[in-house]
Amino acid sequence: MTEVDDIDHALLRLLRQDARRTFSEMAEKVGLSVAAVKRRVDRLRDIGVITGFTAQIDYAKLGWGIEAFTELRYAGSAPVSEIIRTATVAPEVQAIYTTAGDPDALVSIRARDMRHLQQVIDTLRRAGNVTGTKTLMVMDVWTRSDVDPSPPTRPSATTRPQPAQRPRP
Amino acid sequence: MTEVDDIDHALLRLLRQDARRTFSEMAEKVGLSVAAVKRRVDRLRDIGVITGFTAQIDYAKLGWGIEAFTELRYAGSAPVSEIIRTATVAPEVQAIYTTAGDPDALVSIRARDMRHLQQVIDTLRRAGNVTGTKTLMVMDVWTRSDVDPSPPTRPSATTRPQPAQRPRP
DNA sequence: ATTGAAAAAGATGGCCA
DNA sequence: TGGCCATCTTTTTCAAT
Numbered sequence: 001m002t003e004v005d006d007i008d009h010a011l012l013r014l015l016r017q018d019a020r021r022t023f024s025e026m027a028e029k030v031g032l033s034v035a036a037v038k039r040r041v042d043r044l045r046d047i048g049v050i051t052g053f054t055a056q057i058d059y060a061k062l063g064w065g066i067e068a069f070t071e072l073r074y075a076g077s078a079p080v081s082e083i084i085r086t087a088t089v090a091p092e093v094q095a096i097y098t099t100a101g102d103p104d105a106l107v108s109i110r111a112r113d114m115r116h117l118q119q120v121i122d123t124l125r126r127a128g129n130v131t132g133t134k135t136l137m138v139m140d141v142w143t144r145s146d147v148d149p150s151p152p153t154r155p156s157a158t159t160r161p162q163p164a165q166r167p168r169p
Numbered sequence: 170m171t172e173v174d175d176i177d178h179a180l181l182r183l184l185r186q187d188a189r190r191t192f193s194e195m196a197e198k199v200g201l202s203v204a205a206v207k208r209r210v211d212r213l214r215d216i217g218v219i220t221g222f223t224a225q226i227d228y229a230k231l232g233w234g235i236e237a238f239t240e241l242r243y244a245g246s247a248p249v250s251e252i253i254r255t256a257t258v259a260p261e262v263q264a265i266y267t268t269a270g271d272p273d274a275l276v277s278i279r280a281r282d283m284r285h286l287q288q289v290i291d292t293l294r295r296a297g298n299v300t301g302t303k304t305l306m307v308m309d310v311w312t313r314s315d316v317d318p319s320p321p322t323r324p325s326a327t328t329r330p331q332p333a334q335r336p337r338p
Numbered sequence: 339a340t341t342g343a344a345a346a347a348g349a350t351g352g353c354c355a
Numbered sequence: 356t357g358g359c360c361a362t363c364t365t366t367t368t369c370a371a372t
Binding site: 002012015047051052058067080084093101106136138 | 171173181184185186187188189216217218219220221222223224225226227230231236238249253256257260262263264265266267268269270272275305306307308309310311312313314
């Protein structure tokens, strides 16, 4: 089954912090051989705990300075697939969260400027049977760098302090 | 200045898809030498376009099956720093988006079950001068794998179809 | 499941066009 | 900048425990 032990959790934390870490570095940190670490990481991917590795990008530096969340309301009971289909029409949509209750979905949007954002929202409104939108402009974002994927059996009331980000060599 | 050309954008797209790609593989795809690709990626990090690399994790498989967004409303005009400080108290908070208007913030939460989520929300309510919360339970998530960090000068009206995920060797 | 070692692949840094 | 080359590090596989 999906058995993930403490060492696996340590590896997950290390890879969350820096996905391009070498197996050798991780091996040293968790006290295993390089081969063992590779096997574990391969297994974490195989069982679907690790779904991928991605680069984090500062979109503002690329000219996409506007970030927003838009709540979508649909007429009647739109199925999830329908919601995702309609919200996918705009390439500026980064992510879609279908939700229970009101609203029906929350979409994350990246745009170059307010005019562009307005166009995206218009597109969403026309894309399906969207009955209403409400948009939240994001001013500032804070993301937890040290995510704590501790086992659910251990209640983990507090966060562990995390060593500073590894400086680039 | 922050000059990012088409090849840089191609590299960003490749690293978004798989942050653990080798320089050799990227070099082949963009038609440059390995050293040139490394130089470009190093530079993209130096100028802050790439802010890091991270592993994508299926938290449900780790026993954290509940995902939610909670809107937070604060009394008066709470400064951003205050909002982030209060929302950070709970380790289950994954991200905080401070927003303009109403609500004042949107926080992304991961919890083991509904009871746990309830505890987190209670913690948030008590953490600062939070006057109200509204929670959206996430049922399904769709994330754009192929983000299009195209230059803002090129309007890019449509999405390009994206080849299937590279199979593991 | 882990280790250790050997072969293959990749990463780095210097130098010149 | 980019390419090339020499060197060093890392990955990957395999036999053995």
